[in-house]
Amino acid sequence: MAAPPMAQTQLGADMKAPPPAATATGQQEDCPTCVRRRIRCDRSLPLCIKCSKKGLACPGYGPRLRWANGVAVRGHLKGRTTPYVEKAVKPSASSKNPPFPKATKSPETESIPRPTASLIDPLERLFPGFPEPATRLRLLEHYDQNIAGLMVWIDSDKNEYRRLVLPLANRQPVLLLAILAISAQHLAVTTNVESDFSARARDAAVTMISSQIRQVTGRLADGFDLASEIDVDTAVWMLASMLTLASYEMAESESGAIAADSHRQAARTLVNALATTNRENNDLFNFLRNQLSIYDILASTTSFNSLSTRGAILPAPDHSKHIFSEYLSVLQQITVMSWQHWGSDSSTEPGVRRLPWSPADARARFELARGSTLMAAGLLELCWDARRRDFIRIVDIYHHAGLLYTYRCLFQGHVDAADVSASATVLFERLSQLEDHASCRQNLPWPVFIAGTECRGHRERETFVANLYEGIARCMGFKHYLEILHFLKDLWSCEDHDWLELARRYSANGNPILAV
Incomplete structure (x- = not known):
């Protein structure tokens, strides 16, 4: 199907407004x-x-x-x-x-x-x-x-x-x-x-x-x-x-x-423009703001754009009742620190600059975020069934995917190999243990992408990730996920297994990776 050219939603876009409403006699009515x-x-x-x-x-x-x-x-x-x-x-x-x-x-x-x-x-x-x-x-x-x-x-x-x-x-x-x-x-x-x-x-x-x-x-x-x-x-x-x-x-x-x-950037501009106005009492606005925060923060992990990364919409200040809000805040902090440390002053050797967090600091913050997520999820009062067991697994999946992202993005591999291996092992175990894929498939694109960046050369894991992404694209009806799988297959076939560098090249060529 050939779609018409995409119209942008950026603020100030120069587009022709639709004609005013008219009555059956041709005269426009007042509201x-x-x-x-x-x-x-x-x-x-x-x-x-x-x-x-x-x-x-x-x-x-x-x-x-x-x-x-x-x-x-x-x-x-x-x-x-x-x-x-x-x-x-x-x-x-x-x-x-x-x-x-x-x-x-x-x-x-x-x-x-x-x-x-x-x-x-x-x-x-x-x-x-x-x-x-x-x-x-x-x-x-x-x-x-x-x-x-x-x-x-x-x-x-x-x-x-x-x-x-x-x-x-x-x-x-x-x-x-x-x-x-x-x-x-x-x-x-x-x-x-x-x-x-x-x-x-x-x-x-x-x-x-x-x-x-x-x-x-x-x-x-x-x-x-x-x-x-x-x-x-x-x-x-x-x-x-x-x-x-x-x-x-x-x-x-x-x-x-x-x-x-482009729609995400327009939504971010709108939320930032309204930051100084009173919207606290509107439940739907706050919900949508937090939905944008999920999208924005996960997209920033692979966008490699300083303005996009630093301007991401954070979860609302009072986010104790929102699932994964504390986790997303920690993830955004790591993304910003990574950009500041590895993407800023090129005249200074990266190894000389001191990172603000140690791997132990990151693990401690993710542990607190995991507890916060489980407490917030308790408000939904899920029955003890496959969906509830799977959600607990999803929390573990995001926990270890976040650690693996941190090890590669912030610490650039300068971390104990045993810690990397341990998180990768648990991540794949939890993914394989999911019982009801239909109820949690929407939560998998980002952590499965991270899993895919950690299995180069491991044929069994590569096949497992490829099957998951094909199932996600087919069952959710989102063709975009096939592009993520294409990226992972490129990563698995190239000599350099640094996914960050490959993702930068994709973005530079106009194919940003959005595993959301």
């Missing part, structure tokens, strides 16, 4: 919120600036999309009906105060009529060819059943992608487009049914995100305060869309790392 406030709407897309500055919810223009029974927060959307549209509320000429729309009933009691031919889906005007409700619902069900679980450490009823992100997509067309894009692409990869819809939805979502960013940056250039320009809801849907699009790019092609990295 219902401005209508109720009896003020002139500026009609900006995707949200009007007047609503954003007041922290009000802007439902958009013209007909509004609403789910008949709401998006399921648990399960797999079983029994849900298709979406329909309702007309925007207009003020009565004889009424002193404009009427408010009726309150939405609970999903359990609401009875909703089916859509009629006279009502036009607002997304159809923004994105001609947008799939009909039945296809839309099927793609959302596929996301719920087959993708949301791949985005978190442990899939459970507390999965925020089902509990919070899917309902948000009901209110935000751009996020909905991004979710439908990755769902359509994943479905095409796993069923071999090609369609151009996913790429078109991706490009439409990127264009609308870029348009919103251009509006915000233009207002900032005029001296407006960021907190008044981006409300929490806007920041959340933009961040969720960027992360979803990054995942889409890795599913779309083996060479999707560069496009995915």
Whole structure:
């Protein structure tokens, strides 16, 4: 499938904004919120600036999309009906105060009529060819059943992608487009049914995100305060869309790392720009920030870019309840120290400079992080079954993969060979002991990559790693992982077994390694 050229989501991207919404008569309508406030709407897309500055919810223009029974927060959307549209509320000429729309009933009691031919889906005007409700619902069900679980450490009823992100997509067309894009692409990869819809939805979502960013940056250039320009809801849907699009790019092609990295950098820029504003009380923003932190820190271990490494998004300060947050903080410290020690002042011999940590220091910090992760995971109250046993193994897998990364990246092999061998042995043992691969496969790309860097010349281990990565790519539907396997096979076949140097060459040639 030939995908259209990738549109960048970098701040300030020069892209053409989508046309303003219009009514069936060709005249653009004010958003219902401005209508109720009896003020002139500026009609900006995707949200009007007047609503954003007041922290009000802007439902958009013209007909509004609403789910008949709401998006399921648990399960797999079983029994849900298709979406329909309702007309925007207009003020009565004889009424002193404009009427408010009726309150939405609970999903359990609401009875909703089916859509009629006279009502036009607002997304159809923004994105001609947008799939009909039945296809839309099927793609959302596929996301719920087959993708949301791949985005978190442990899939459970507390999965925020089902509990919070899917309902948000009901209110935000751009996020909905991004979710439908990755769902359509994943479905095409796993069923071999090609369609151009996913790429078109991706490009439409990127264009609308870029348009919103251009509006915000233009207002900032005029001296407006960021907190008044981006409300929490806007920041959340933009961040969720960027992360979803990054995942889409890795599913779309083996060479999707560069496009995915552009979305990651844009998401990082957005989070850093909002660092001084108050977002602490928004659970979804904090969750997405920590999701970006996982992606950012693991990607930094193989990016070999000083700006990318030093500017990585760290876990939120109060991260005691987030799985692997302490581990990721330690890993990022090691990556930064490695860059400062081995990639800075070339006039000084590396052996003369003193490393801030010893191997024993690194092992002690990883041990503390392991305990913190197990305590945080206890909040999920997993039953004592294969999934729980596998998660404990995953914690061990990351522990020893982190040590091996540290030994090679920070200490450059100047460490006791027995320590390296011991961690490699446990790493391969734990990987071979996993019982339910389907429930933990999403956690394996990075540690299996590290395992692959430690098995050159060991044919049995090379075959084991190759089979794991092929299974990861096939079952998860992410073609990008095949590029990681290609890198490992190159490493195994070359005389120099320094994976760091080979990864630098890959990055220099425009093929960055992103084992995330």
